[in-house]
Amino acid sequence: MPRWLAHLIVVALFAAGIALAFWRVGYAWNWAGVWDYRQKFVQGWLTTVGLSLAALVASIAIGGGAAFMLRSRRPLVEAAARTYVELIRGTPLLVQLLIGFYVVASAVGLENRYVVGVAVLALFSGAYMAEIIRGGLDAIPKAQLDSARAIGLTPDQTLRLVVLPQAVRIVLPAVAGQLVSLIKDSSLLSVIAISEFTLAAQEVNSFTYSTLESYLPLAAGYLALTLPLAAVSRWLERRFRYEAA
Amino acid sequence: MMHTRFPVLRSCLVSLLCLAATTAAAAEPLRVGMELSYPPFEMTDAQGKPTGVSVRLAEGLGRHLGREVRIENIAFDGLITALKTRKIDCIISSLTATPERARSIAFSEPYLRTGLALLVAVKSPVESAADLDAPGRIVAVKKGTTGHQYAATSLRKARVLVLDRESSAVLEVAQGKADAFIYDSLSVYQNHRRHPDTTRALLRPFREETWAIGLRLGDDELRDAVNEFLKTFREEGGFEKLGDEFLPEEKAFFKARGIPFVL
Numbered sequence: 466m467p468r469w470l471a472h473l474i475v476v477a478l479f480a481a482g483i484a485l486a487f488w489r490v491g492y493a494w495n496w497a498g499v500w501d502y503r504q505k506f507v508q509g510w511l512t513t514v515g516l517s518l519a520a521l522v523a524s525i526a527i528g529g530g531a532a533f534m535l536r537s538r539r540p541l542v543e544a545a546a547r548t549y550v551e552l553i554r555g556t557p558l559l560v561q562l563l564i565g566f567y568v569v570a571s572a573v574g575l576e577n578r579y580v581v582g583v584a585v586l587a588l589f590s591g592a593y594m595a596e597i598i599r600g601g602l603d604a605i606p607k608a609q610l611d612s613a614r615a616i617g618l619t620p621d622q623t624l625r626l627v628v629l630p631q632a633v634r635i636v637l638p639a640v641a642g643q644l645v646s647l648i649k650d651s652s653l654l655s656v657i658a659i660s661e662f663t664l665a666a667q668e669v670n671s672f673t674y675s676t677l678e679s680y681l682p683l684a685a686g687y688l689a690l691t692l693p694l695a696a697v698s699r700w701l702e703r704r705f706r707y708e709a710a
Numbered sequence: 711m712m713h714t715r716f717p718v719l720r721s722c723l724v725s726l727l728c729l730a731a732t733t734a735a736a737a738e739p740l741r742v743g744m745e746l747s748y749p750p751f752e753m754t755d756a757q758g759k760p761t762g763v764s765v766r767l768a769e770g771l772g773r774h775l776g777r778e779v780r781i782e783n784i785a786f787d788g789l790i791t792a793l794k795t796r797k798i799d800c801i802i803s804s805l806t807a808t809p810e811r812a813r814s815i816a817f818s819e820p821y822l823r824t825g826l827a828l829l830v831a832v833k834s835p836v837e838s839a840a841d842l843d844a845p846g847r848i849v850a851v852k853k854g855t856t857g858h859q860y861a862a863t864s865l866r867k868a869r870v871l872v873l874d875r876e877s878s879a880v881l882e883v884a885q886g887k888a889d890a891f892i893y894d895s896l897s898v899y900q901n902h903r904r905h906p907d908t909t910r911a912l913l914r915p916f917r918e919e920t921w922a923i924g925l926r927l928g929d930d931e932l933r934d935a936v937n938e939f940l941k942t943f944r945e946e947g948g949f950e951k952l953g954d955e956f957l958p959e960e961k962a963f964f965k966a967r968g969i970p971f972v973l
Contacts (some may be wrong), residue, residue, distance in 0.1 A: 672810075
């Protein structure tokens with residue numbers, strides 16, 4: 466059976482199951498109210514796209530930097546990175562957003578809630594990214610680093626030519642998973658009144674009392690962002706594939 | 711004649727089942743939905759048990775109906791959904807009766823008169839609700855409340871911040887990130903007392919509202935019973951006692967200024 470057919474059958478069965486559940490419950494659909502607010506949905510979706518992209522890029526940079534700091538032999542550098550990772554991974558994003566915006570940002574004088582929101586989200590995701598990248602870097606056997614030094618490669622060349630190609634392939638699935646999580650975690654930015662996609666759906670629900678008619682487009686909108694990301698990740702994995710010894 | 715092996719046993723079992731079914735139906739608990747983050751109407755005491763004006767009302771209603779009361783703590787903007795999907799039987803959560811909501815749910819007779827007021831940042835030039843709708847004004851509201859509905863329909867030029875909790879909205883005003891927070895006059899008064907230096911309170915309601923108990927559309931039997939309960943509760947002085955127990959200071963303060971506050 467061709468792969469695309471198998472995928473299609475599974476998705477169709479799943480959709481049929483969901484439709485059956487709705488039919489059994491006898492939910493009274495009211496799409497008219499939600500259709501009136503479509504502009505709100507679109508604006509919210511675009512805001513989520515923008516916020517996620519910005520946080521995505523920043524979190525990779527933060528995570529990469531922290532991963533190198535975690536592997537540093539200088540005690541203060543490693544301690545700073547380790548504290549950051551454990552603190553951010555160990556506390557809820559909700560708490561980080563509220564304290565970050567109402568306490569830290571106010572103390573520092575940073576007023577723009579979009580900037581603060583992206584920063585907190587990037588720092589949150591960056592902590593997870595740091596551990597993922599560190600794991601990938603640590604997975605390169607020391608024997609390879611010794612061989613690289615033996616044939617005369619500088620540390621910079623070793624990183625570029627030996628470590629990174631292998632490490633990228635190792636961390637790619639986990640990084641893609643983390644980025645998908647980031648897109649969904651961006652929905653929490655609504656607690657500091659950022660008008661992103663989830664808040665838009667909740668507001669429409671408040672005005673029209675059409676709960677499922679507001680939340681189904683919400684799910685579809687997030688899938689529209691996460692499915693392409695997963696597809697890009699799989700494409701990158703194929704590109705980086707090579708025959709291991 | 712039933713041609714079963716054990717006719718007597720079978721009849722006994724059937725009657726026992728019927729008895730169990732009827733007693734179960736009569737003793738079915740009354741599930742009351744409210745958001746326990748709105749003192750002194752809906753809150754939790756030091757031990758974590760629900761308490762407050764609405765909780766007392768719910769308990770009184772349960773006694774009147776002869777049913778055990780179960781308080782379900784649900785976020786305010788999810789209460790109507792919970793009622794419509796039969797997760798709760800009624801809403802007693804300081805819910806304002808509005809025509810928009812009346813299209814989705816039924817309301818009992820009103821039990822409290824209040825109105826929308828403003829908690830204003832101390833440095834803001836806002837002096838009344840009319841000043842809100844101007845470019846450059848930032849207005850905070852809590853998601854799903856009548857303040858949110860007012861802002862969505864009436865404030866075209868101002869920027870509206872929709873927050874999911876009262877504490878965030880108050881912080882926005884206290885830190886000067888917003889000009890005003892639209893909320894009910896009683897809560898505005900209480901929040902201003904907690905932030906006396908960073909906020910001002912414009913307590914006279916710019917829109918008067920009444921609170922009622924929310925019920926499912928078509929649930930007429932329960933609605934009539936609830937209205938009957940509210941009538942007898944008021945006649946017995948139940949609301950006076952609740953006001954004295956939970957809101958003595960506020961009652962006196964509002965009365966002295968002639969601002970509607972009738973429990």
